[in-house]
Amino acid sequence: MVTIPKEQRRYCPNCDAHTDQSVKEVTNRSTSPMSKKFRKRQRKIDNGYGSFPYENPANRARGGSNPTSSKKDLQFTCTECGKSWKPRNTLRAAKFEIER
Numbered sequence: 001m002v003t004i005p006k007e008q009r010r011y012c013p014n015c016d017a018h019t020d021q022s023v024k025e026v027t028n029r030s031t032s033p034m035s036k037k038f039r040k041r042q043r044k045i046d047n048g049y050g051s052f053p054y055e056n057p058a059n060r061a062r063g064g065s066n067p068t069s070s071k072k073d074l075q076f077t078c079t080e081c082g083k084s085w086k087p088r089n090t091l092r093a094a095k096f097e098i099e100r
Contacts, residue, residue: 001095012078012085019080023098026073026086069094 004023012019031038071090077083 001097002091002093003097003099004091005099008076010076012081012083014081014083014085015078019078021076021078024075024077025096025098026075029073067092072096 006023008021008023009018010021011017012021069092071092073086074091075084075086078085
């Protein structure tokens with residue numbers, strides 16, 4: 001299990017300095033209907049592609065195994081300027097917790 005502190009001292013790209021920042025996990029985010037991934041999936045569903053919408057997700061990675069952990073979507077908020085930003089390299093963990 002990965003636990004990270006709620007308050008961290010990190011680099012803020014807006015302030016261009018190291019400041020105290022609060023961490024939040026972003027959840028229930030809907031995908032944009034104009035994104036490339038959404039349009040590609042909709043094209044496959046509309047045209048018909050074998051058993052595409054209902055295929056077995058365990059067979060997606062041919063010759064390899066699917067990852068058992070997922071990447072966590074973290075958002076850092078600067079306490080000085082109030083701006084939020086997301087890191088480029090996200091954390092991959094099966095169990096994740098933010099310390100209170």
